[in-house]
Amino acid sequence: MPPALQQSDHVYSSINEALQTAKPNNFLYYINTFGLEYIVVGVRRNQTYCGFVLTGPFLSSIPDTDFISDIIARNNLPVSERKQLQEFYRSLSVISSNDSNSLGELIVNLCLHPHTDSQIITPEIVKPVLDKLQQDTKIAESQTTIEFRYEFERRLMEAIARGDKVELAKILNEGNSFSNVSDRIPESPIRSAKNLLITLNTLCRVAAERGGLHPVYLDTISERFSITIERATNLPNIKKLNFVIIQEYCEAVQAYSTRKYSVIVKNAVNYIDLNLEKPLTLQDIAADIHVNPSHLSRKFKQEVQMTMMDYINQKRVEESKLHLQRGKISITDIAFMVGFNDLNYFTRVFKKYMSMTPSQYVKNAKS
Structure with missing residues (x-):
């Protein structure tokens, strides 16, 4: 699980408090702010509460692009981590409400049952005959x-x-x-x-x-x-x-893929893609990958067929479109989320690539 999605101690404390006062046959269906779902069951020995068993995470719906956009916006996650988040959520099981209820019932019965020591058995090994x-x-x-x-x-x-x-x-x-x-x-x-x-x-x-x-x-x-x-x-x-x-x-x-690029440009593209929400300047990127800024600028334009700033802005506009389509957060917040520190500049850049303002894009998406 990505570190940003891991539970905090406060969450575990809240779950613990809820289960301490619950009946032995109760289970908690818990969904956190990242949309991760869990079944939680209290463990008791001789009627004394000892702790809990947490099963998950899983999902009850398919994590599409809009789902990932909402998770990023709701939790202020870096937009450059969209691909990694998408891969993580796709790895989770998607189960129905009936299945989750059955899972909760199963775990409750397992936790109520007295402990029984298990013993492993193995079949006799049959040696293959080489003919x-x-x-x-x-x-x-x-x-x-x-x-x-x-x-x-x-x-x-x-x-x-x-x-x-x-x-x-x-x-x-x-x-x-x-x-x-x-x-x-x-x-x-x-x-x-x-x-x-x-x-x-x-x-x-x-x-x-x-x-x-x-x-x-x-x-x-x-x-x-x-x-x-x-x-x-x-x-x-x-x-x-x-x-x-x-x-x-x-x-x-x-x-x-950055296969078609030289090592210098490849390193610059990777740095941009993985840090899109951060302030990005030619000087900072050049310093990070240890090259001369003028040389990097010249090589980048020659191989990518656009200036570095055009590439950065284009990537940021593509990311902003995913959030504008949802219409759940303000245009100003989206601008800052994707790396723009000025709403007017974001509007000008967006219009340059989309031939319309962010507001017009939101209106078209709704209609």
């Missing part, structure tokens, strides 16, 4: 399939590294090798399919890294899919994940 003739036959029959699979992986990684969605769609239409590989664990097809997805997640992460995706984005996407893979409960969902993983890495490279 050389059978192995040679299998290798000969599967040679073509194996060669196709590795060629498929190579082309797939190249397409992801380029952020080439057109080529990626073409490759996927030709056949997904991961869905055609025989079970590595025959007695557990779901575990076998999950293992292949873990491999796919790693391959896509490596490809995206080659494509110039920043480690911050790589880590959040990779971690989310690792969690999602383990939570998958059936083969149809696992099969769908094949395509979701591949496409999302490709889209991330397309949106955030």
Whole structure:
């Protein structure tokens, strides 16, 4: 969980106080300001309150772009962390109210039940028998399939590294090798399919890294899919994940890759993207990445085809649009949130890129 979303001691104290006076069979349905939902159950021994069990976080609705915008605005979170927040919330389970009630009932009964010591048991280990003739036959029959699979992986990684969605769609239409590989664990097809997805997640992460995706984005996407893979409960969902993983890495490279830039410009772009809400000047950025300001300015315009300030303003306008569409906070607050310290300047910059003022944009969004 991102540090900014972690519970404070005050929250735990409030939960503790509420459960101390509750009945033993009560459970608390708690939602914090970040929209994270929890089931909390008090633990008692011999009618004495000992503490509580907190289960979560989970969500009761799909975290779309508007959801993330509201979380950022409500909690004054840095707008540059939108991507990381989006990846975190997507990793959470979305459950219905009936399921959350059932979960609460289950935990209440577990906490009321006397403790019972458990004991682990293991099945007898069966050693595999190596049949050389059978192995040679299998290798000969599967040679073509194996060669196709590795060629498929190579082309797939190249397409992801380029952020080439057109080529990626073409490759996927030709056949997904991961869905055609025989079970590595025959007695557990779901575990076998999950293992292949873990491999796919790693391959896509490596490809995206080659494509110039920043480690911050790589880590959040990779971690989310690792969690999602383990939570998958059936083969149809696992099969769908094949395509979701591949496409999302490709889209991330397309949106955030700095591969085409020199090291200097790449460092500047990464710094801007990860600090959008802070004061950003050419001098400060140059000092942070240890280059001459004039040299950085010249290289940036040459490679990005716009000045650094134009790039910063364009990014800030795109972020401001997401909050203006919601219409829940003032235009002034949005201006400061995305890094502008002057409302009039924000209005001029916004009009330059959108051909309308922020107020007109809000009016159009409502209509």
